[in-house]
Amino acid sequence: MPSRRSLVSVPPASAAPDDNDPLARERAHLAASRAALRAMRADAEALDIRDVAANWVNAEVLASGIEARIASLADLADAPLFFGRLDYGHPVGAPEAEEDDTTGRLFYIGRRHVHDADGNPMVVDWRAPVSQPFYRASKKDPQDVLLRRRFGYTGGQLTAYEDEHLSDPHEAERASALLQAEIERPRVGPMRDIVATIQPEQDAIVRAGLEGTVCVQGAPGTGKTAVGLHRVAYLLYAHRERLTRTGVLVVGPNDSFLRYIQQVLPALGEVEVGQTTVEGLVARPDVPVRGTDSPRAALVKGDARMARVLRRAVRAGVRPLPDEPLVVVRGSRRWRVPAWEIEELVRELLDRDMRYGAAREALPQRIAHAVLVRMEQAGEAPDDRVQDAVARSAPVKAVVKQVWPAVDPAKLVLRLLSDPAFLAEHAEGLLDEDEQRAILWEKPPRGVRSAKWSPADAVLVDEAADLVQRTPSLGHVVLDEAQDLSAMQYRAVGRRCSTGSATVLGDLAQGTTPWATESWAAALEHLGKPQAGVEELTEGFRVPREVIAYASRLLPSIAPGLAPATSVRESPGDFTVRQADGASDQEPDRTVVAACRRALEREGSIGLIAADSRIGALTAALGEAGLPFLTPGDETSAEVRLTLVPATLAKGLEYDHVVLDEPAAIVADEPDERTGLRRLYVALTRAVSGLAVVHARPLPAALATGLEAAPSTALTGQSA
Numbered sequence: 001m002p003s004r005r006s007l008v009s010v011p012p013a014s015a016a017p018d019d020n021d022p023l024a025r026e027r028a029h030l031a032a033s034r035a036a037l038r039a040m041r042a043d044a045e046a047l048d049i050r051d052v053a054a055n056w057v058n059a060e061v062l063a064s065g066i067e068a069r070i071a072s073l074a075d076l077a078d079a080p081l082f083f084g085r086l087d088y089g090h091p092v093g094a095p096e097a098e099e100d101d102t103t104g105r106l107f108y109i110g111r112r113h114v115h116d117a118d119g120n121p122m123v124v125d126w127r128a129p130v131s132q133p134f135y136r137a138s139k140k141d142p143q144d145v146l147l148r149r150r151f152g153y154t155g156g157q158l159t160a161y162e163d164e165h166l167s168d169p170h171e172a173e174r175a176s177a178l179l180q181a182e183i184e185r186p187r188v189g190p191m192r193d194i195v196a197t198i199q200p201e202q203d204a205i206v207r208a209g210l211e212g213t214v215c216v217q218g219a220p221g222t223g224k225t226a227v228g229l230h231r232v233a234y235l236l237y238a239h240r241e242r243l244t245r246t247g248v249l250v251v252g253p254n255d256s257f258l259r260y261i262q263q264v265l266p267a268l269g270e271v272e273v274g275q276t277t278v279e280g281l282v283a284r285p286d287v288p289v290r291g292t293d294s295p296r297a298a299l300v301k302g303d304a305r306m307a308r309v310l311r312r313a314v315r316a317g318v319r320p321l322p323d324e325p326l327v328v329v330r331g332s333r334r335w336r337v338p339a340w341e342i343e344e345l346v347r348e349l350l351d352r353d354m355r356y357g358a359a360r361e362a363l364p365q366r367i368a369h370a371v372l373v374r375m376e377q378a379g380e381a382p383d384d385r386v387q388d389a390v391a392r393s394a395p396v397k398a399v400v401k402q403v404w405p406a407v408d409p410a411k412l413v414l415r416l417l418s419d420p421a422f423l424a425e426h427a428e429g430l431l432d433e434d435e436q437r438a439i440l441w442e443k444p445p446r447g448v449r450s451a452k453w454s455p456a457d458a459v460l461v462d463e464a465a466d467l468v469q470r471t472p473s474l475g476h477v478v479l480d481e482a483q484d485l486s487a488m489q490y491r492a493v494g495r496r497c498s499t500g501s502a503t504v505l506g507d508l509a510q511g512t513t514p515w516a517t518e519s520w521a522a523a524l525e526h527l528g529k530p531q532a533g534v535e536e537l538t539e540g541f542r543v544p545r546e547v548i549a550y551a552s553r554l555l556p557s558i559a560p561g562l563a564p565a566t567s568v569r570e571s572p573g574d575f576t577v578r579q580a581d582g583a584s585d586q587e588p589d590r591t592v593v594a595a596c597r598r599a600l601e602r603e604g605s606i607g608l609i610a611a612d613s614r615i616g617a618l619t620a621a622l623g624e625a626g627l628p629f630l631t632p633g634d635e636t637s638a639e640v641r642l643t644l645v646p647a648t649l650a651k652g653l654e655y656d657h658v659v660l661d662e663p664a665a666i667v668a669d670e671p672d673e674r675t676g677l678r679r680l681y682v683a684l685t686r687a688v689s690g691l692a693v694v695h696a697r698p699l700p701a702a703l704a705t706g707l708e709a710a711p712s713t714a715l716t717g718q719s720a
């Protein structure tokens with residue numbers, strides 16, 4: 001039986017519309033949908049809010065809402081209005097429709113909802129429940145879908161479609177050519193949305209409920225970042241009101257990465273989502289980060305035991321009372337509360353495990369209540385106002401100041417890191433002497449402002465601040481490249497979703513910090529979400545087969561438990577390893593420049609990835625050769641497609657062709673070999689179409705092993 005699945009391509013729209021020509025009909029629907037979208041926009045622009053807005057404040061709020069709506073109704077030239085169609089066997093949500101009627105049975109799936117003048121849907125949002133089978137239905141489980149149609153566009157024109165008859169038992173299951181074309185497409189510029197081609201296992205994560213936290217372990221290029229961003233868009237659609245109130249935040253590894261991903265959500269119509277780094281998350285004006293830590297110090301500062309040290313130190317702010325009663329004067333009478341009774345109130349608050357600041361705010365009322373009890377016993381009838389007045393009276397304030405003084409989080413951490421006795425007192429039994437020494441400042445700063453705070457210090461201050469005053473929680477946080485966070489950083493992120501949920505994305509094999517997490521269970525525990533399930537993605541959409549096989553040689557050394565990724569890309573990849581003549585100083589750089597020139601002969605973006613310590617030499621070599629280049633996160637243009645990428649900034653990024661300079665230097669730049677090999681693994685897995693490794697020094701042993709099994713192109717073994 002011949003397959004009925006077909007990919008039809010026809011010449012552009014000039015062909016006359018013909019009723020028997022499905023593509024012409026689809027183009028007519030596209031034109032009608034465009035017109036409907038224009039009408040929706042015109043309606044929004046014509047809205048007169050003068051009658052409905054009671055005052056100018058209301059009017060301002062309404063106007064800005066309408067402006068956002070008008071902007072969201074723009075017909076984006078490079079984002080087709082729909083990319084798929086579903087024909088259901090039965091009407092969905094419109095049971096009264098006739099069997100032969102398409103009402104309620106036929107849906108066009110696109111980035112946004114479009115309806116005609118009568119309110120009938122022309123295009124439904126990809127996030128709507130009715131769209132879900134577009135991503136999930138299969139021959140095994142057609143979900144009442146008779147036909148799934150994917151559309152192909154060239155230069156904004158609808159030029160192809162591809163059909164799957166899911167309920168036809170005779171039709172063979174085959175890979176989608178349009179999906180394959182999308183995956184093989186050369187990369188340029190920043191990350192794009194994948195809304196037309198989300199895969200079933202990805203969709204399950206995208207549409208997971210808001211209540212639970214999801215953790216995704218995935219090899220390089222399996223779509224973790226893409227899935228996280230689409231999940232944000234989905235959650236905002238499904239829980240718009242709640243999340244608009246509580247907020248959603250995307251946390252990524254660095255600013256270059258954030259620039260690379262920043263256009264995905266706006267392209268999906270979501271412009272209000274914050275994107276930041278962990279450093280940005282904990283940033284405070286009183287703790288400017290200007291310093292760095294030794295790996296050893298950072299390791300201790302990032303350890304979860306620090307949370308307990310800080311907790312002790314903050315609570316140690318509570319001091320014993322001198323043995324004198326509190327005396328409050330009201331009119332002609334004096335009321336006394338003995339010291340032991342105040343001490344009891346203090347102990348009660350300490351036992352209740354409240355935030356230090358909240359307990360401090362509660363204490364005056366507790367003391368005032370004790371005074372009121374005495375007044376009542378003496379036959380007075382004081383009301384709440386009297387209690388408030390007593391709570392605010394000078395003697396009560398003085399007692400509170402003495403027994404429960406305000407704690408400034410930055411000053412507290414400063415003291416811990418500069419006063420050995422203070423640290424020893426609170427770290428006893430938690431940090432050994434060596435560890436305490438490692439985190440103490442050699443030269444204690446004079447004050448908070450002049451201290452050279454490191455990123456790890458800022459996280460400590462953030463923890464201390466939360467012990468004093470609860471950090472407000474957002475509705476949802478997406479945490480990307482999560483494997484690199486320390487326990488204390490997880491806690492900082494966890495505080496920001498304590499009453500919400502999180503999507504945690506990462507790859508244990510790509511952990512390149514000395515404190516990188518060893519297991520997701522531990523990470524989720526620190527995040528405060530120990531119940532979260534861990535999903536795994538293994539289908540790679542970025543890295544070609546031969547390149548991922550080469551990079552995977554490192555897995556036994558860097559993450560023995562993890563399975564290598566597969567590659568869904570058909571092209572095996574253009575992969576070479578060249579040995580430059582290391583005898584002359586300039587030769588290796590010249591070989592790298594030549595490799596860049598060769599890569600530039602093809603289309604797409606080029607990333608030259610090198611050890612940070614090699615960036616200076618390569619900058620000079622590229623300059624000498626007259627090759628202009630960008631820095632990571634800059635947008636590529638037709639004129640400049642080459643980016644010089646320090647290995648420490650490569651994470652999360654991708655380039656069509658990668659030229660990888662001197663693997664041994666990338667490894668040597670890191671404090672230990674395992675971290676070095678992990679950094680190399682990250683660098684090796686950035687390529688979409690081709691990878692050229694250039695080395696003068698011997699390759700790291702873990703990479704060199706099994707070289708004989710590599711393709712012959714990998715064994716060129718000569719200077720270019």
Ligand SMILES: Nc1ncnc2c1ncn2[C@@H]1O[C@H](COP(=O)(O)OP(=O)(O)OP(=O)(O)O)[C@@H](O)[C@H]1O
Pocket residue numbers: 182183192193194197198199202218219220221222223224225226227507510541542651652653654685
């Ligand atoms: N379903 C899909 N259809 C088309 N392209 C996809 C799909 N899923 C992922 N991709 C593409 O594959 C590439 C890699 O995706 P992404 O960067 O999200 O992977 P990752 O798992 O976060 O990788 P890394 O671990 O290296 O950070 C991107 O170009 C992305 O657009």
